[in-house]
Amino acid sequence: MRPAPLLLALLLAWAVLGGMVLGGLLPRWSWALAGALIAVLALVDLWRQRRRPSPSVERDVPEALALGVRREIGLRLHSEQNMHVHVFDLVPGGWPLESLPQRVPLRAGHVSSLHYHVQPQQRGRFAFEGVQLRIRSPWRLWWQQRTLPPALEVRVYPNFVPLTRFALFSADQASRLVGAHVKRRRGEGTDFHQMREYRIGDSLRQLDWKATARARKLISREYQDEKNQQLLLMLDSGRRMLASEGGLSHFDHALNASLVVAYLALRQGDAAGLFAVGGERRWVAPQRGMGTVQHLLRASYDLQPQAVATDYLAAATEVSLRQRRRALVMLVSNVRDEDIEDLLAAVRLLQRRHLVCVASLRERELDAALEGEVHTVEDAAQAGAAALYLQQRAQAHDALRAERVMVLDVTADALPAALVERYLAVKREGLL
Template sequence: MILPARRSFQLVGANAAVALLASLFPDLIGLWYVTVGVSLLLAFADMLLVATEPAPRAERFVPHSLPLGVKRTVRLRLHNDGKRLLSVQVFDHFPQQLSVSGFPLRLGLEAGKFAEPLYEVTATERGRLHFPCVQVRVLSPWQLWLHDLKLPVASETRVYPNFAAVAQYALMATDHHLSHIGILKKRRRGEGQDFHQLREYRAGDSLRQIDWKATARMHKPISREYQDERDQEIVFLLDCGHRMMAKDDALSHFDHTLNAMLLLTYVALRQGDAVGMGSFGGANRWLPAHKGQHNVQHMLNALYDLQPTPQAPDYAQAATELLVRQKKRALVILLTNLRDEDLDDLLPALHLLRKRHLVLLASMREQAIDQALEEPVDNLEDALHKAAVQHYLGTREATLERIRAVGIRCLDVPPPELSVNLINHYLDIKRSGVL
């Protein structure tokens, strides 16, 4: 498609000015005819030149996968196979699930060479994304026209939960580094763990840790060192129901949950455990528990396009299906957004799971509730609002206490704090030996 450029409108304006003069001074009508004729010839010749010259070629280099909410760079490559310097405007047709700024890009393409403009994208939704084409507008030699071209450059990428956090924590090989993000390593009491190695006695070791035979042989105190039990299984039971659509910030509660699952998966696999997951509430998937760091990628592929649905969760059905699929005793982490009206459906399901598995209920509390409690009270309406929030929190805590009373571990935290709290609870369970 050929579109008029700014200089075309300037040329039309100049012809209009000559026409106005000719209307005032009839002797200039001949000049106006000549001006119009020359302008039309120039416009036609310029249009012909830009329409017949070789169109630029385009390539796109997009990362194979993108983490949700993290900036990444996309690179374009534009080739000029013509014989003149091209002035072009570039617009990439990116998916609507990406946040992009800075378009259109303007650049010059030298004859026989290429340029590589860059732009940044931020994924706002998970799933499989398609880039259909690159649109360029080439300015004609005399800058009267723009040749609008859509170059078919198809690309595809996947948006995963925020695995950038896992890549960052993978570098944290020591307990000191992990403590910086709030993950605590506590001294283990007792010896109910797997034997790891012998080492020299250290201050604080219990007498039961001393290996007397090795001590006699080495002529110095030698202690046994234990490690947390391995070969255990952790299964996430993920609620995909309507309440997980709630948002407190840029991410939904569901996306915060996926990020926490991913990070705990990485930690548990490093501990030598197997990790699996099942989802319910309109999006039913099952990934059996497996060991090995490669399982992080399996988890990513199982979760990246999973979305919450408008359906209500059926806890009883989810528990029944999990018992059928998961025969070995495991730590079952139920991730949901709890309400007091869910208790009648939730408690029987938790009782059913507890017969075979150790259950941890992780519920997310809206940040707006905590923020409302911090607001000052200036009038009666503010007081009523704060009282309503306090009543809601009291009801919620009473619901959690009823669940704890039957022996179910509970976690109720704002979404941004879910990752660290889950990992700390998991490590506490490992050290206690209750699994």
């Protein structure tokens, strides 16, 4: 309970009255009477405020919050008495807020609504602890702070907003939205799709001579990319993915990119799965159907990178035991030269059954260090260290390529397009 401005003004007036009494302008009893009157008013108003019922509060929160996406939240307040309140919702995690706190006049028997915006800054499970109200007393002499229910637990998922946008487009169009450059196919797909009339440009191998004889016109077979193939995304959740760019960790960038390529694979009729290695392990077996996106989101929304070394060989062994059918395995990590022996052993094990692609995230600051101008000895040392690091990194990538592993050396912002391009290239070239 805190004094309101009106009570502070009354106390100031009482102090001025005391000065006048000391100056002999007023009798002493007037100062005592004024003090007693102010005290009675304050105590009665305090008593009334403590007996005053709290408003009821309801919170409207979207069913799913996405990392970094600004969303609107609503509050509805119902009071049995007229009152003025200042409202502040106890959002979790220090997330950025807009339009809070708000001053709301409540009318007896009516519902007052307010809205504000919040932008989640982390994935995982969080709680709204309640709604904090500052309520002015009936005679406006006091402010009382109350924390009211409902407390509410919410889940913040990876940024799935791009996936909802892709749903409006075909798989090829969505691939271009990501930034992937879809190359034209050489030859045909491997799965028969349909018979159709011959078109200029069709190869002679497409002609179906029996159908041509029956129809008395040229008939071609049309093929499509093979469906029901397997895609497994292996995400490194160890210490290599703790670096941050653009307000997100490398792991968050990798997770968002993996969801994009998984979504497009499901749109193509393939099965997509996820395996997080390094820190806490999560396994989602490859499944078909667009409902798989929900399984991937629920399995990964609270997954965080941890400061532990990733055992690539143990992860590859687990994949070999769990994933018996041949699949395109896309490992997203940050390859360092000191990890290369363990990583080479892991990819050799995976290649016994699977097609392996390693996407190695590169810090954008390394490129900036090489491209920046050198003015001081410190600048030269920094550029030299970056060049040496990138050289060792390139050697590790070359060692992987020597084992016939597809390697993508990309920055975090280019990762979604790179993964989609590689997946589509594997599909179109029939490598699986």
